[in-house]
Amino acid sequence: MLHSFLNRRLIGRKDVRSRGPHANVLKNDAFLAHSWGGGRGRGRGGNDFGELILGPNGGRGMSRQGDPRAPKLIIPGGRGNSPPTGAPGQLIMPEEGMGVTGMMDIGDSVTTPTPPSRYRPPAGFMNEDGLLEDETSKMSPEEMMNRLRTRAGQWHMLAKCIPSLYKLSYTSANIDEISGITPSEQSRWVVASTIHDSLRLSGKVPPDVMAAFEDGGDELLFPFRYVAVEYRVAAALYIVENRLSPDDCEVLARAMKEWDRRLTERYGFSEHPGDCLAFKYMRDALETRSKSELVKRIEQGLKVAVTDGARARLEEVLKEADELTSAVTSSAASIVVLRLNEDEIGTRAMPILGTYAQVTMRDVESAPRATMDGAFGVFSLVGTTAAQCKWVTLPMWKALSLAKHPAAIEVPDCSRVSSILLGTKSKSDDDRKRLQGPGILVLDVGSVAPYDANPSTFYLASGTANETLEVVDAAALVSMGKHAVATILFLCRPPLREGMASPSTSSGSDVGQLLQL
Structure with missing residues (x-):
């Protein structure tokens, strides 16, 4: 019965039916016409004229060699069979064989190849109670x-x-x-x-x-x-x-959809429409800035809430709002809030080791450090001599941000230091006048071997007396054959005083006449 059902539904409809041996019993407007049968399965319902009984064991087919006119039934997975006598084929449905009903050697399960279906079920065909009559x-x-x-x-x-x-x-x-x-x-x-x-x-x-x-x-x-x-x-x-x-239905539909989407926020609220509305009113209350509007929304939610969990959530929101309101003072005083920019907080602290020409190697080697942490760059002092040192903070310029152990040396008058005049290419009197005044020589503490010295960089090394330190270039460092104790980063000058114009020949930057290395 299952096999006959599949053949009727999946192969096609029967348009012309005859019992004669030379008639085509089935014409299929979907994919089958003038079919030869499959195989040598001649049980009940089969004969010697190539009549076909479709079944799971269609047998091995042998088409008529050299006869292109021979009609064939093509089944995926098998080969077409030809009638032994060369007579026209007849396709016989299993339940309508040659006067005999049924087939032999058919198993309990039948698998029939199915072509692509063009059948489109009507709307609502899966409803449990059937279709509503149209x-x-x-x-x-x-x-x-x-x-x-x-x-x-x-x-x-x-x-x-x-x-x-x-x-x-x-x-x-x-x-x-x-x-x-x-x-x-x-x-x-x-x-x-x-x-x-x-x-x-x-x-x-x-x-x-x-x-x-x-x-x-x-x-x-x-x-x-x-x-x-x-x-x-x-x-x-x-x-x-x-x-x-x-209008109320519009609000309810939106509330139910919102409850369905917000899985993590709806705890305490059931799927009941009343709880869905209460959940919506609670969210509206949390989004408002007006205390009166918040209370109004919470009261609306309490009226429609159904479960105890929903009421508890609403009362919790109302209680928190009351506590916040009671904490607000009625004073007219206010606090000004200032948001810092990135460049306003970018500073770095460093110790001042002493005055130039007085700083010794021991001062440099025992230089303390400052560590910075937090959103505001809070720094802490590290080292036994940190409390005895003076400290200075400078903007976080790139050269300073890359330093591993920054430190500073005070220079009372930059125009009197020969190495500074050499490094700044100061040759005229105007150049020397431009350098008059105090400055801070910023350096990165760390030993540098002579063969590692950069020709375009100045270093801090011990002089001939081997006590005080002086600024030398790479060539002098190599000639002395000594290790440098620090690398000079730049010379920092104070800002110009108000009303004091810079010389026309000045080529310095806003940083304060840096000694570029």
């Missing part, structure tokens, strides 16, 4: 138009006419012109009717509740087009019980 299938376009024009029937029944007219090439404008039903109203009827049908087919909505949607129910049900089917029944009961208006 009266429009038996009506002419004139009848459907007349019913729409006169509004002869309930809106959800009239809505069935609209898709049927669309299939007959009527447009929404045509229907509007004849019946007076606007395109937006047509869309609302069609969508709301599907929701109405889902409520009827659920079997969980009492008749008196369904009757409440007979008049104007399209405006009440339309907002729930995006609400899951399993929640629509509870929504319908809630609408009728609380006599909600179309």
Whole structure:
């Protein structure tokens, strides 16, 4: 029986049937015509004229060699068979064989190759209670138009006419012109009717509740087009019980959809429509800045909340709002808030080791450090001599930010230090005048071997007396054959005093006449 069902449904419909040996019993408008049978399976229902009984064991086929006119039945996974006598083939359905019903050697399960199906099931074919009867299938376009024009029937029944007219090439404008039903109203009827049908087919909505949607129910049900089917029944009961208006239904539908999306925020609120509304009011309260508006939303939520968990969440929000309000003082005083920029907080602290020409190697080797931490660059002093040293902070320039152990040496008058004049290429009197005044020589503490010295860099190394330190270039460092104790980064000058113009020959930067290395 299963095999015969599959052959009828999947192979095709029988248009011409005959019992003669030279007649084609089956013509298939999908993919089969004039078929030769498969194999040597000649049980009951088979004969010597190549008659075919379709089964799972079609056998190995042997087509007539050299005869291109021989019709064949092609089955995926097997080879076509030819009749032994060369006579025209006859395809026999299993239950309608040559006067004998049934087949031999057919197992319990039958597998038949299926072509791509063009069958499109009607809408609602999987509903448990079957399809709702569509009266429009038996009506002419004139009848459907007349019913729409006169509004002869309930809106959800009239809505069935609209898709049927669309299939007959009527447009929404045509229907509007004849019946007076606007395109937006047509869309609302069609969508709301599907929701109405889902409520009827659920079997969980009492008749008196369904009757409440007979008049104007399209405006009440339309907002729930995006609400899951399993929640629509509870929504319908809630609408009728609380006599909600179309606007209220719009709010309820949005609340239920919002509850469904926010899995992590809805704890305490059940899926009941009342709790969904309460959840929406709670979120509205949290988003407002007005205390009176917050209290109003919470009170609305408490009125519609159903479960104790929902009420507890709402009361918790209200309590927190009261505590915040009581903590706010009524004083007219205010606090100014300033947001720092990145360049305003970028500074680095370093110790001042002493005055130039007085700093010894011991001072450099025992130089303390400053560590910085936190969003504001809070620094801590590290080292036994940190408390005895003077400290200075400078902007976080690139050369300073790359230093591993920065330190500083005071220079009372930069124009009197020969190495500074050499490093700044100061040759004229104007150049020397430009360098007059104090400065800070910034260096990076660390030993540098003579063969590692950079020709374009100045270093701090011990002099001939081997006590005090002086600024030397790489060539002098190599000639002395001594290790440098620090690398000179730059010379920092103080800002110009107000009203004091810089010389016209000045080529210094805003950093304060740096000694670029």
